[in-house]
Amino acid sequence: MELEVMDRNEQTYHENSSASEDEDDDEEEAVEWSKDELDAISALFDRPMRQKPPKPPNPVRQRPLPLPLPHKTRLPNAPAPKQHIRLAARAALSSRSSFSDQVCKNPEVLIGIAREIAALPPESDVSIVLDRWVRFLRKGSLSMTIRELGHMGLPERALQTLCWAQRQTVVPLFPDDRILASTIEVLARFDQLKMEDALEQCVPSASRAVLEAMVSGFIRAGKVGLARKLLEFATINKRTLSPSVHVKLMLEAVRTPEGYGLAAALLDELGERPELHLRQQDCTAVMKVCVKLRRYAAVESLFGWFRDTGGRPTVVMYTAVIHSRCRDGRHREALSLAWEMERHAGGLLDLPAYRVLVKLCVALRDHERGVRYLATD
Incomplete structure (x- = not known):
């Protein structure tokens, strides 16, 4: 009985499997494409794709191009070949040297070099800093750096900077009177210029800038005698120095009553010059010296000369002359x-001017005017 059931099940399984195979064959036969259908599908792929039409331009966003101007459309005359080459070479050189020119003349960069040198350890040499900037430096660039080192109180570093500049051969930085003059002024200011015995030999050969720097250094160091000796040597050798140097020495001399005689002698020498070229601030300084020396006629003479030469007096100069007349x-x-x-200054006076005006009102017993000046002060 069991064998009959198994035979019956096996027969059923074979019938089902044969039926499924027949269905798969029918599906394969159904999936087959005809030639017309394949040609239709190929024609669809061969047809170009339909593109979207471009959008019209927005008249608000699109602006019409400006019409060319008649004087702009004319072509300039062609330069000559030599001129064209020179212009091209000049443009190339300017583009290359523009950065170097900016560096070698930029005060911030030159003062920054001085600060880098000041930050070096005492045992280090200045070449550590200067070697990095040598390709950007030119003659005269380091004069500001040396002066800044003098302001920092580093005369040794200033001298080392000068020695470094003397050793440069790729970019020649020396000889240059500006660097030398700055170094001499710094060394003389800090009493490190041992030239008391060599002044007479130095005056004939040194340039005017170097001599004036040496005098300025001696004056700032308080060595009035050495500065006066240098001026005498310059006069003997027929070397004419700037009047500003005489003015600086006069201002330093009148700081003490012992120097009034030297200031008077310098004032006489300045008046004996055939041509007097004084700047406005120098002229005002000489007026103040004359007031201390009680040479009020010289103040009036200088004031008239300054006006005759076309100069416009400042409040400081007016104050000096008013003070001189009050003293006289x-x-x-x-x-x-x-x-x-007051008319020329438009009411913009400084504090010393108000003080002189108050003293003038007291001398004139004009107390009401003096109170007004005092209230303004």
Whole structure:
């Protein structure tokens, strides 16, 4: 009985499997494409794809191009071949040297070099800093660096910078009077210029800038005698120095009553010059020296000369002349000059001017005017 059941099940399984195979064959026969259908599908792929039409331009966003101007459309005359080559070479050189020119003339960079040198350890040499900047430096560039080292109180570093500049051969930085003058002024200011015995030999050969720097250094060091000796040597050798040097020495001499004689001698020498070229601040400084020396006529002479040469007096110069007239007892003339000063200054006076005006009002017993000046002060 069991064998009959198994035979029956096996027969059923074979019938089902044969039926499924027949269905798969029918599906394979159904999947087959005809030639017309394949040609239709191929034609669809051969047809170009339909593109979207481009959008029209927005008239608001699109602006019309400007019409060319007649004077712009004309072609310039062609330069000559030599001129064209020179212009091209000049443009190339300017583009290459523009950065170097900016560095070698930039005060911030040159002062920054001085600060880097000041930050070096005492045993280090200045070449550690200067070698990095040598390709950007030119003659005269280091003069500001040396002066800044002098302001920092580092004369040894200033001298080392000068020695480093003397050793440069790829980019020649020396001889240069500006670097030498700056170094000499710094060394003389800090009493490290041992030239008391060599002044007479130095004056004939040194340039004017170097001599003036040496005098300025001696003056700032308080060595009035050495500065005066150098001026005498310059006069003997017929070397004419700037009047500003005489003015600086006069201002330093009148700091003490012992120097009034030297200041008076320098004032006489300055007046004996055939041509006097004084800057505005130098002229005002000489006026102040004359007031201390009680040479009030010289103040009036300088004031008239400055006006005749086309100069416009400042409030400081007006104040010096008013103070001179007050000291000389000419208070009415001082008051008229005070009114002139107020007109030219437009009421913008400084504190020393108000002080002189208050003293003038006290001398004139004009207390009401003095109170107004005092309230403004």
